[in-house]
Amino acid sequence: MNIKQLFSLREKVILVTGGAGKYGKCMVEGLAEADGTVIIASRNKANIDQAVKYFHDKGLYVYAHEVDQAMHDSILNLKQWIMDQFGRLDVFVNNAVSRPMKDYNAPMRDFAESMETNATGMMDILREMSSLIERSGGGSVINIASMMGMFGPDLSNYEGTDMGTPPPDYFFHNAGLINLTRYLARIFAGKNIRVNCISPGGLFNHQPERFLENYYKKVPLGRMANKDDIKGVVVLLASEAGAYINGENILMDGGLNA
Ligand SMILES: NC(=O)c1ccc[n+]([C@@H]2O[C@H](COP(=O)([O-])OP(=O)(O)OC[C@H]3O[C@@H](n4cnc5c(N)ncnc54)[C@H](O)[C@@H]3O)[C@@H](O)[C@H]2O)c1
Numbered sequence: 714m715n716i717k718q719l720f721s722l723r724e725k726v727i728l729v730t731g732g733a734g735k736y737g738k739c740m741v742e743g744l745a746e747a748d749g750t751v752i753i754a755s756r757n758k759a760n761i762d763q764a765v766k767y768f769h770d771k772g773l774y775v776y777a778h779e780v781d782q783a784m785h786d787s788i789l790n791l792k793q794w795i796m797d798q799f800g801r802l803d804v805f806v807n808n809a810v811s812r813p814m815k816d817y818n819a820p821m822r823d824f825a826e827s828m829e830t831n832a833t834g835m836m837d838i839l840r841e842m843s844s845l846i847e848r849s850g851g852g853s854v855i856n857i858a859s860m861m862g863m864f865g866p867d868l869s870n871y872e873g874t875d876m877g878t879p880p881p882d883y884f885f886h887n888a889g890l891i892n893l894t895r896y897l898a899r900i901f902a903g904k905n906i907r908v909n910c911i912s913p914g915g916l917f918n919h920q921p922e923r924f925l926e927n928y929y930k931k932v933p934l935g936r937m938a939n940k941d942d943i944k945g946v947v948v949l950l951a952s953e954a955g956a957y958i959n960g961e962n963i964l965m966d967g968g969l970n971a
Pocket residue numbers: 730731732733734735736737754755756757780781782783808809810811830834857858859860887912913914915916917
């Protein structure tokens with residue numbers, strides 16, 4: 714196949730949870746620019762409507778539906794809507810994240826609330842959307858974890874800021890997701906479903922100046938990720954260009970942890 718055809722997402726129906734969020738919006742844009750039909754699913758209706766308008770104004774095929782992945786019925790509702798509207802699902806970008814826990818000493822109920830979305834809810838939506846992909850003849854599941862699921866926090870990045878200590882739930886569930894990727898790649902053997910993970914580094918989002926100074930010094934590329942950085946890797950994993958990549962975790966951190 715020609716390399717442009719290999720990377721094309723024409724006729725692929727792609728679900729991105731948390732697609733109106735920071736990294737989510739970048740991936741939705743890249744996937745739609747590669748000619749995919751992209752569905753944003755997220756909790757906040759106003760945010761997803763705003764994101765859809767932004768993409769429509771750019772001439773991109775993006776649709777939206779509400780989901781709360783902590784609620785089983787809400788996941789089933791989204792699944793039915795996808796079947797009714799599109800009749801299939803080819804790619805699931807599992808990207809939503811909830812951040813109720815603010816630092817190491819936050820109440821344990823915040824940890825439990827985090828797990829409702831980031832562990833139990835995530836497993837639930839992974840199982841339901843993968844079954845839709847299986848019914849469609851196979852496809853690709855792309856988990857979005859974090860470099861913070863692979864390494865401990867570098868606390869010196871936060872020196873001189875009021876950003877506090879990074880919360881433990883985030884390190885816990887992202888690490889779990891990376892190995893769940895390998896588990897699912899094995900579980901789906903023979904079903905033509907590839908499962909991979911992207912572990913990004915920090916996305917530039919106007920963080921405090923002192924944090925940026927600390928961070929930039931440590932990254933060989935001397936910067937945080939920008940809005941385009943994740944587009945190529947997610948399109949690779951979603952498309953036929955990535956057809957023999959399976960069970961992999963791709964660290965995308967500008968060399969920070971090299
Ligand atoms: N932003 C970064 O610098 C960064 C760095 C490394 C990894 N990541 C990873 O990228 C992914 C996205 O992070 P982000 O920073 O773009 O997040 P974000 O907070 O900007 O967006 C998260 C999205 O998830 C949605 N969401 C939260 N709870 C939900 C639920 N119960 N059901 C459905 N949707 C729900 C929110 O509405 C929001 O749209 C996460 O997996 C995160 O670990 C982000």
